[in-house]
Amino acid sequence: xxxxxxxxxxxxxxxxxxxxxxxxxxxxxxxxxxxxxxxxxxxxxxxxxxxxxxxxxxxxxxxxxxxxxxxxxxxxxxxxxxxxxxxxxxxxxxxxxxxxxxxxxxxxxxxxxxxxxxxxxxxxxxxxxxxxxxxxxxxxxxxxxxxxxxxxxxxxxxxxxxxxxxxxxxxxxxxxxxxxxxxxxxxxxxxxxxxxxxxxxxxxxxxxxxxxxxxxxxxxxxxxxxxxxxxxxxxxxxxxxxxxxxxxxxxxxxxxxxxxxxxxxxxxxxxxxxxxxxxxxxxxxxxxxxxxxxxxxxxxxxxxxxxxxxxxxxxxxxxxxxxxxxxxxxxxxxxxxxxxxxxxxxxxxxxxxxxxxxxxxxxxxxxxxxxxxxxxxxxxxxxxxxxxxxxxxxxxxxxxxxxxxxxxxxxxxxxxxxxxxxxxxxxxxxxxxxxxxxxx
Numbered sequence: 155x156x157x158x159x160x161x162x163x164x165x166x167x168x169x170x171x172x173x174x175x176x177x178x179x180x181x182x183x184x185x186x187x188x189x190x191x192x193x194x195x196x197x198x199x200x201x202x203x204x205x206x207x208x209x210x211x212x213x214x215x216x217x218x219x220x221x222x223x224x225x226x227x228x229x230x231x232x233x234x235x236x237x238x239x240x241x242x243x244x245x246x247x248x249x250x251x252x253x254x255x256x257x258x259x260x261x262x263x264x265x266x267x268x269x270x271x272x273x274x275x276x277x278x279x280x281x282x283x284x285x286x287x288x289x290x291x292x293x294x295x296x297x298x299x300x301x302x303x304x305x306x307x308x309x310x311x312x313x314x315x316x317x318x319x320x321x322x323x324x325x326x327x328x329x330x331x332x333x334x335x336x337x338x339x340x341x342x343x344x345x346x347x348x349x350x351x352x353x354x355x356x357x358x359x360x361x362x363x364x365x366x367x368x369x370x371x372x373x374x375x376x377x378x379x380x381x382x383x384x385x386x387x388x389x390x391x392x393x394x395x396x397x398x399x400x401x402x403x404x405x406x407x408x409x410x411x412x413x414x415x416x417x418x419x420x421x422x423x424x425x426x427x428x429x430x431x432x433x434x435x436x437x438x439x440x441x442x443x444x445x446x447x448x449x450x451x452x453x454x455x456x457x458x459x460x461x462x463x464x465x466x467x468x469x470x471x472x473x474x475x476x477x478x479x480x481x482x483x484x485x486x487x488x489x490x491x492x493x494x495x496x497x498x499x500x501x502x503x504x505x506x507x508x509x510x511x512x513x514x515x516x517x518x519x520x521x522x523x524x525x526x527x528x529x530x531x532x533x534x535x536x537x538x539x540x541x542x543x544x545x546x547x548x549x550x551x552x553x554x555x556x557x558x559x560x561x562x563x564x565x566x567x568x569x570x571x572x573x574x575x576x577x578x579x580x581x582x583x584x585x586x587x588x589x590x591x592x593x594x
Contacts, residue, residue, distance in 0.1 A: 174365035180439040180506025181377040195517040201490040202453035203470035204528035216531040219552035224487040227495040233550040236540040240555030243533040249278030251531040253319040260285035262580020264563040289571030306443040307547035310334030321450040340425040344471040433500040451524045470528025518544035545570030547593040559584035
């Protein structure tokens, strides 16, 4: 409660409005965000329909490994990358592999019986446990030193409006799926709290300019720099969302029409905007846990910008002998890896507020999938590629396991984030000897 009272007193004494809250919480000298300890962050990034193994998995193990075509965008971050082959989803029960691959991916536990029919498999419902990101959220939010404004943020890119087991990977508890936000306008509004609709977008900073001036006089020189960078980001993002392409920016901006939530051919622009918002949310210490979900299990996106006219899921079902489909699937997974690399780049170029190094030095991105391979629907060799130093794992390696349950990796992630009192997660039968012992 001490931190809450001092925050309230700070706002009262300076006469600040609630609209200034997002700009104040991350300022180290004010001590609102538990800045004495290192801030560890986790991102889980999901893309669907499996991979092409020969173009994805390194042949070598250890530090002397080569990135195949699908992973080649990670070359600048190879020393911060960990590729884990042989991690498998051992959860069985109701639902087809796409459903269990999605619903059990972060929960590590069976689906409830239900009425969602997948192929010829028994129908299923939601997952019967919470996901590892939400387990960590609850752990962090219970501790004053690690509590953040949101606890976790769930980003999406072209996630269907329908709610079923194929479209949800985050669970707040048994039978409690959490929907990602795939509309950048809505996410921007959530983070900064004042935008009612994009058609009548009025500058948030116009409302708090006076407040920011008052804050500047009460904080350190370093905090004034952080405040200025944060305000600049908000102003630029407002302009991007409001006007599309325009002068004065050194990067392409999204051309999102007002009111449009998700459009296939806008996926690259939505992806970039969501990643930028996520990175800034970390810089502002709005959250230390985030997920980024591209489409859904059985995702049907048509990636015209890559010269691919067929749906992703449709292509993933074609046989390995269909070389044209294989090449397109490699392009698709390489594009997803490019999004991962862009996120890593943005984190690497963003200084850690109030501490040494960059955001990437304190963040780990986990890129994963609901299947190991699309046309076989296997739950073996689920892709797990980690980038960044937030978990203190020994990075810059390729590791190969022998059908190791992914529950053990989920435990390892929890321990890397400091949740070491967690001994089992999901179905305890798949937790073996606990966390993987060769990651640190």
